[in-house]
Amino acid sequence: MPLLARMVGTPLAIDIGPGAIEALAPLLADRRISSGGHVAVAVGPGQGEAIAAVLRPQLANAEIIPVQGGSVEAAMDLSRGLRSGFYDALVGIGGGRTIDVAKYAASLAGLPMVAVATSLAHDGLASPVASLTEGGRKMSFGVQMPIAVVVDLDYVRRSAPEMRRSGIGDAVSNLSAIDDWRLAERERGETVDGLAVTFARTGAMAIIDRSDSIDDDRFLYALADALVLSGLAMAVAGSSRPCSGADHEILHAIDHLFPGSANHGELAGMAALFTCHLRDDADTAAHLDACLAHHGLPRVPADVGLTPGQFAAAVHHAPSTRPDRYTILEHLGLDEREVRRRVDAYVGAVDR
Known part of the structure; x- marks a missing residue:
């Protein structure tokens, strides 16, 4: 019988709505991304840090890693840190630059990546592309698309x-x-x-x-x-x-x-x-x-x-x-x- 359909790769989970952050730990466990919460959490400045504080009680085994900027160098620094530890996945929390850094770093380290968006500034939150600066120029890099996407509209409303x-x-x-x-x-x-x-x-x-x-x-x-x-x-x-x-x-x-x-x-x-x-x-x-x-x-x-x-x-x-x-x-x-x-x-x- 001829194959009359094709398989399309998508995230395992997409959760959009108020309070979505509160369901992150269950999402990681239910989707078998990380049953014990052994994840690295890359947080950007601003709301990312506030969300990380909310998640700490849920993800006691997680390591919080601050991320600054949206450069290839920042992504490579993060990737080196990921390879030196033992993590089930990388959770990137923040705006577009932080998520792009996390996507690229996770791809380099061979880890699944969960995107937790605090703003709706561009279409990178679920894409297989990371837009990063290198040598003063903005470049696009092919990456693995996020394994899960979380958009908490409570935090989106607080964004500029x-x-x-x-x-x-x-x-x-x-x-x-x-x-x-x-x-x-x-x-x-x-x-x-x-x-x-x-x-x-x-x-x-x-x-x-x-x-x-x-x-x-x-x-x-x-x-x-x-x-x-x-x-x-x-x-x-x-x-x-x-x-x-x-x-x-x-x-x-x-x-x-x-x-x-x-x-x-x-x-x-x-x-x-x-x-x-x-x-x-x-x-x-x-x-x-x-x-x-x-x-x-x-x-x-x-x-x-x-x-x-x-x-x-x-x-x-x-x-x-x-x-x-x-x-x-x-x-x-x-x-x-x-x-x-x-x-x-x-x-x-x-x-x-």
Whole structure:
């Protein structure tokens, strides 16, 4: 009998909701990740430390390890510590940088990793990709996806509003990435995975036209689901392709040329809006623009402290950040003068 289905790798458990942290120890035991709580717990600054204090009575055999920053060096330091001990798993608690460090360190050490997210800033919480800095540049590394994902909405609500807004920008930018992937299919014969596209698009569409806000429970559930679906899309595709196109090339260029302008998701949303204008996709641009405006996300370069000239420089530099990726930027092949003309037209259309 022919095999008419395929196996899709996913986390063993995904727990999203208020009070989810309180169920972490039972989750580790019930899923046979660590029956005795012999785990290393990597905690980031801020809420990660507060959560670690809550978990200590539950996980008496755990070792708490503070993690600072989001660099390859921090991940390698953590990995060396993991290899020198005896742990069933690594639990990473914190925001995106801490979880990415934990994912990379766990992969190096050959340990399963549990992601406990204190914010919903980007789609890395369930993805097989770690975004880390190396030599002053942001790089993406393939890693094992988390064996379990926990999102406690009580802690998410306490995160800075810009962190929750950032997750929105990252989720809806999937629409731009999907268009770029389809373009690469048409122009270069690149294989597109329809299931990965379905996951990525479903996450974006669940967010883009909502009228509620980052302070509403229903919205936070939807946002968490969207970011998890994005991670699953990348796992199915075997790369970040369904969630990272020209928009992410542009944001990485901004991070390199003008570091500190804004956070990841805020830049992703704005860059995705720009790429819609490059494609003359008025319908998607209208929905995306309305979503960004509704949630107070950046829409034009001035919103993140950049001039049109600086943004144009980032757009021109963007293809060099992912030379293996074909997007609308590579397709158009715009020179500096034409990039600046397109940026000015985009700013004029949006900022009015």
